[in-house]
Amino acid sequence: GAGVSQSPSNKVTEKGKDVELRCDPISGHTALYWYRQSLGQGLEFLIYFQGNSAPDKSGLPSDRFSAERTGGSVSTLTIQRTQQEDSAVYLCASSLALAGGEYGYTFGSGTRLTVV
Amino acid sequence: GNSVTQMEGPVTLSEEAFLTINCTYTATGYPSLFWYVQYPGEGLQLLLKATKADDKGSNKGFEATYRKETTSFHLEKGSVQVSDSAVYFCALGQRGAQKLVFGQGTRLTINP
Numbered sequence: 347g348a349g350v351s352q353s354p355s356n357k358v359t360e361k362g363k364d365v366e367l368r369c370d371p372i373s374g375h376t377a378l379y380w381y382r383q384s385l386g387q388g389l390e391f392l393i394y395f396q397g398n399s400a401p402d403k404s405g406l407p408s409d410r411f412s413a414e415r416t417g418g419s420v421s422t423l424t425i426q427r428t429q430q431e432d433s434a435v436y437l438c439a440s441s442l443a444l445a446g447g448e449y450g451y452t453f454g455s456g457t458r459l460t461v462v
Numbered sequence: 463g464n465s466v467t468q469m470e471g472p473v474t475l476s477e478e479a480f481l482t483i484n485c486t487y488t489a490t491g492y493p494s495l496f497w498y499v500q501y502p503g504e505g506l507q508l509l510l511k512a513t514k515a516d517d518k519g520s521n522k523g524f525e526a527t528y529r530k531e532t533t534s535f536h537l538e539k540g541s542v543q544v545s546d547s548a549v550y551f552c553a554l555g556q557r558g559a560q561k562l563v564f565g566q567g568t569r570l571t572i573n574p
Contacts, residue, residue: 350505377560388566389506389551396560437505447555448494448513451562453505 348372350454352438358460359428367423367457371440378421379441379451380413384434392436395421397443428461435459464489468552468565475542476573483537483568485526485552495519495528495535496553496562506551509537544572 351370359365371378380392391405395415406412410428415421425432435458439451469484487493494513498506510519515530524539535552552565 352505379561389564391561394560402561439506441560444558444560446560447562448557450494450496450498450508450511450553450555453498453507455505 350438350440350452352436352454352457354457355455356458356460358462361430361461362427364424364426365428365459367425367436367438367459369421369423369438369440369454371419371421371438372452374442375440375452376418376443377441377446377451378415379439379446380421380423381437381439382434383437383456389437392423425459428459430461433459433461464493464554464556464563466552466554466563466565468550468568470566471549471568472571473568474571474573477544478541479572481537481539481542481546481570483550483552483570485535485537485565487533487535487552487554489533489554489556491556492530493554493556495526496555497524497526497535497537498551498553498564500549500551500567502548509550542570542572544574546570547572 376397378395382390394402410426413423435456437456439453441451465488496511497509499509510521512519512528518527553562555562
């Protein structure tokens with residue numbers, strides 16, 4: 347697509363429920379990134395996918411968080427047994443292969459997750 | 463490791479004032495430097511970038527010069543508008559390394 351698309355834009359869930367957040371990157375972008383932005387905070391790296399390589403999961407805060415990328419395109423970030431501290435804006439970004447560090451990413455508009 | 467330190471906010475200015483948001487970095491080699499802007503309720507947008515020393519990135523009246531000698535990439539605008547109210551993030555990346563390192567962000571509010 348023309349830009350990075352994220353859905354839903356807003357999600358309210360009850361504590362303990364599982365949620366899935368979706369990201370559709372720019373067509374042709376083989377690198378995909380997930381970041382988290384808590385209220386008033388900076389960006390926290392979560393996970394990075396590049397083509398068919400094993401993802402860099404070094405930023406996932408706990409084993410309740412997981413992500414997959416099917417067919418090298420759409421990615422889903424899953425949070426199991428949500429906690430109130432998971433409330434944040436989850437941002438997805440994409441870039442051309444091996445270009446993210448040199449030329450930057452394109453971000454989606456984010457999913458605002460509220461756990462009540 | 464690589465890191466970015468940004469001027470702490472929030473910053474409040476009057477319309478038509480001069481803006482500077484400081485950004486300094488620590489990195490090995492020759493990083494690329496970026497400024498991203500986040501308007502209320504939106505994701506981050508790339509505002510400008512510079513990929514080598516002494517390069518000047520510019521966009522929408524904003525400028526930043528990559529200063530290797532002072533390891534800085536300060537964001538400037540000569541005359542701000544109310545529509546510039548947003549959060550600004552400085553970031554660093556390196557060729558061949560995919561992840562960007564972001565500063566903490568600076569919230570800018572411009573009053574009419």
